[in-house]
Structures are given as C-alpha cells and as structure tokens.
Amino acid sequence: MAIERIEIDLxxxxxxxxxxxxxxxxxxxxxxxxxxxxxxxxxxxxCVAEEAPLYSGETxxxxxxxxxxxxxxxxxxxxxxxxxxxxxEAAVFRGNRMAKAGIELALWDLKAKxxxxxxxxxxxxxxxxxxxxxxxxxxDSIPELVDAVGRYLDQCYKxxxxxxxxxxxxAACAAVRERFPDIMLQADANGAYGLKDMETLKALxxxxxxxxxxxxxxxxxxxxxxxxxxxxxxxxxxxSILSLDTARAALEMGSCRIVxxxxxxxxxxxxxxxxxxxxxxRGVPVWCGGMLxxxxxxxxxxxxxxxPDFKLPNDLSASRRYYEEDLIDPFIELSGPGAIRVPDGPGxxxxxxxxxxxxxxxxxxxxxxVRSTFFEKK
Ligand code: OSB
Ligand code: MG
Numbered sequence: 001m002a003i004e005r006i007e008i009d010l011x012x013x014x015x016x017x018x019x020x021x022x023x024x025x026x027x028x029x030x031x032x033x034x035x036x037x038x039x040x041x042x043x044x045x046x047c048v049a050e051e052a053p054l055y056s057g058e059t060x061x062x063x064x065x066x067x068x069x070x071x072x073x074x075x076x077x078x079x080x081x082x083x084x085x086x087x088x089e090a091a092v093f094r095g096n097r098m099a100k101a102g103i104e105l106a107l108w109d110l111k112a113k114x115x116x117x118x119x120x121x122x123x124x125x126x127x128x129x130x131x132x133x134x135x136x137x138x139x140d141s142i143p144e145l146v147d148a149v150g151r152y153l154d155q156c157y158k159x160x161x162x163x164x165x166x167x168x169x170x171a172a173c174a175a176v177r178e179r180f181p182d183i184m185l186q187a188d189a190n191g192a193y194g195l196k197d198m199e200t201l202k203a204l205x206x207x208x209x210x211x212x213x214x215x216x217x218x219x220x221x222x223x224x225x226x227x228x229x230x231x232x233x234x235x236x237x238x239x240s241i242l243s244l245d246t247a248r249a250a251l252e253m254g255s256c257r258i259v260x261x262x263x264x265x266x267x268x269x270x271x272x273x274x275x276x277x278x279x280x281x282r283g284v285p286v287w288c289g290g291m292l293x294x295x296x297x298x299x300x301x302x303x304x305x306x307x308p309d310f311k312l313p314n315d316l317s318a319s320r321r322y323y324e325e326d327l328i329d330p331f332i333e334l335s336g337p338g339a340i341r342v343p344d345g346p347g348x349x350x351x352x353x354x355x356x357x358x359x360x361x362x363x364x365x366x367x368x369x370v371r372s373t374f375f376e377k378k
Contacts, residue, residue, distance in 0.1 A: 002079035002369060003110075006072050006103075007035040010060060010363040013294060013323050020138040022165035022192035023054035029292050030060050032067070032099075033327075033357060036106040038081060043110025044352055046297030047102030048264035055190065055239065055291075056098065056265065063099040068365065071103050076369045083107040087270035097242065097267030104268035105300050113347035118303065120342050123269070125306025129339040133159035133313035134321060135188070135290065138168055142175045149176050149183075152321075158338030159184040159210070159313035165192040169200060173207040184313065188213035191239055195223055202230055210312070211236040211258050221246075224255035234258050238289055242266060244274040251282055258312065262289040263304060264297075272304060280309035290315035295328030299348040302332070306342055316340060327356050 014028040032047030049056065049063035070093055080086045083104050090100045112119045134157045139145040149160050160180075162172055164187045173187060186209050193201060193215045201215050211234045216223050218239035228235045234257035241247050241259055243266060250256055259279050263272050279286045288305040291297070298316065305314050318333045318340070319326035326332070328350040335341035343349025358364075 001038050001081060003036050003038050003075050003081055004369050005037040005366060006075060007037075007364065007366045008064065008067055008072070009033040009357060009361045010064060011294070011327075011357065011360045012362055013327075013360055015292070015322060016320065016324055018137065019292060021163045021188075022138075022190045023052075025137075030362070031294070031297075032060065032063055032102050033294075033296065034067070034102045034106040036075070036103070036110050038110060038114070041110060041113050043106040043108070043113060044296050044348060045102045045104070045106030045109065046293055046300065047098055048262070048291035048293060048297060049098040050291070058096060058098045062096070063102065066093070066096040066099040067103060068367070071099060072367045075103065076367060079369075081107065081110075083111060083268070084270055087268050098264040101264045101266070101268040104270065105263065105297075108269055109300070109347040116346050118342070118344050118349050119300070119347060120303040120306040123273070123303060123307060125303065125342070126308045127306050127342070129335060129341050130288075130302055130305040130310070130316060131159070131313040132157060132316050132318075132334060132338055132340045133161060134317045135161045135315050136163065138163050138165065142171055145172055146175050146179050149180065153180065153183065155318075156334055156337045157317070159186070161186045161188055161213070161315065163187075164189050166197065166200070170203055173204060173209070177207045184210055186210040186213065186236075188238070189215045191215070191217045198227065198230070201227060205232050209233050213260060214238045214240065218242075221250050221253050221255040224250070225253045228254055228256065236260050238262070239265070241275065243271060244278060247275045247278055251278070251284060257284065259284060259286045260289040261286050261304075262291060263300065264291060265289075269304060273307070276307050276309050285309060285311040287312040288314040288316060290317075292322055294323065295319055295326040295332055295350055296348065296352055298332055299328065299343060299350045302340060302342045303348065313338065325356060327352050327360065329353050
C-alpha cells in the first residue's frame, strides 16, 4: 500500500498564561498538524517549528514550505509508508528537522494504528506511566514566579524547571529554593549566556539543581565542556543536540552529563532512538523535552518517553497547563503525583477532535498521490 493523501494544517491556539523565555514572551502558539491517510486509516503528526526562528532556525513557514514542496512529494511520489524508509529518504535534504519529524510522527501513528498497537509497544517502551514535569516561564516579578511554582506543586507536579536569563537567574533560583527547599528543581537558559558569564553560572551550584540546561549557544559544545569541568551541577544540552553525531560529539567532549531529547529538534523518532541508544550505552540519562505541543504532539512524546533511558522527569504536563481547549479527547491529565499514564489505545491513543482542529486552523492543504516528475528524474 501507499499513502494516498496528506493533509497539512497551520493551527493557532492561545495559551492559558503567557510563556516567557530568554527569547521573549508569547501568548499563543502557531504550529503544523499533519494527517497521512492510507486505506481509510489516518496517522497524526505535529510539527513543532515556531513562528520566529529563535529556538531553532526553522519557522512555521519554512516548515510549511519544506513539507509541501519536498517532503509531501517525496512520500507521495515514492510511495513511502514505513517511517524508517521515509527517514532514510528524507535524509537527502539537509536540516529542516522539525518539518521532517512532523511527517515521520504521522507515519508512526499510522503504522501503530494499522498494527492495532499503542505506539509505546511499537517502540519497545518499558513503562506505563512517565514522570511529568512542568516548565515555568519568566514572570513579571520573583514573587509571581514563586507563586506560579507553588500552584504547580499544588497540582501535584514533582519536578519544576524555571527559565533563566542574564538578570533573572541567581535571585530567581534562590527565591524558589528558599521557599521550596526539597523540590526537584532545574534551570533552562536557552543559550542566553556566554563565556563572560562563567561566574554567574558557577554560582548556580549553590541551589542543588538537578541540572542546568543549555547555558551557551547551540553550536558551542566546546565552552559547555569547559563550564562542565568547573561545575558540580550536571549540564544538560537541548538546542545543541541535533543528531546522533552532535550527541556523540557532546558526550565525547564532556559538554554535558544529561541529554534532553525532542523528537522535532532531532528530525524524528528514528534519530531519537539512535540518540537514546547511544546515551544508554554510555550511561548518560535522557529525558523528553517539550515545545508546548498540543495533545497530538504531547501524546507522541508520552510514548517516546517510555523508552528505557528516559530516566529523568520530562517536560510533559497536562493539557490544561498549556491550553483551555486542547485538540484531543480526553485531555491529558496527571494520573497520580508527578505522573502521566501513557495512552493504551492504537497509535497515539488519543482522539484529535476534528471540529476543534478546523476551528483553530489558519490554513489547510490536502495533497493526493500523483506522479511526481521531480522524483522520477532521479
Ligand atoms: O527550551 O525546553 C525548552 C518551549 C519552547 C521552546 C523551548 C523550550 C520550551 C519549554 C516548554 O521549556 C516545555 C514544555 O513543552 O512543557
Ligand atoms: Mg530547553
């Protein structure tokens, strides 16, 4: 069989509360949704590229362009169905990993649905519940941050991550740690620091953090290695880890002791599993990062986080932490203190609600299987 039809949507959802990082503040999220159809069965994927090229060089519009003009024709033109075949063929195109991952995720969901299995079974996952965590943005004041952390703890989250940037770091960590001496706490800089900030970063050792995430720029593995030598807190890399090769370089250079894996950032589940297996073999724990996904991307993340080396709490929270009305039914909720049960239905195991998707959609395209001269020339 072959994929007969691919639909792509550009969707916009408002956040329940603004989300601010060292990149700036946002009030809503625009992202891609992908549907692949084979024989009446639909696989769903989410493309996590953001509106502006801040976290990554990709944007919603570059991802749309790459999906529509290269990846969709590749799948339809070559009759690809298997996610591994697609990943191998899509690798001829450089970069654009979030665009690649969005389509690969849809193919994984389809494959699992055809097999009647939840994705975590297909992946060889080892747990029924994953450890949840919440990522707290920068607030207008430190008391507001401490209050926000307190509310998440009241909702039974067990691991809190706070965003830091120059001028919102030591005081923020000190205030949260003073009010909540025993919680699992970590900090994420999204690459906002440079070598001149070594002393500030070293001072974070005082707050008993689980890790400090991505202090320096994505390409800067070398300076992370220098900083890690001088800090007792483990460094974790997020933006730097783009592929198996960058993960291997980071581990061999000593740039981090923990790896954040995001399926979108590394280009799909095939590459995710390669990175996971490398880290596991080298005794380096990983955890699943988030991109404020809707329930569709979030459900995909839940399944990925069942792999054995996902040993630290993930940036995976309930639907209501992000959105008033998530796109799926039922919403994702905590199943117990600091935990989320992984859905057990076929594929992602949650139902996207088509009416909510079309209400949130800014743009929709459907592409049918036609002969592609672009690929026939090769
Ligand atoms: O650095 O982990 C990050 C959101 C958008 C872009 C980058 C990051 C984040 C988050 C949100 O921290 C994590 C989540 O989805 O809960
Ligand atoms: Mg991060």
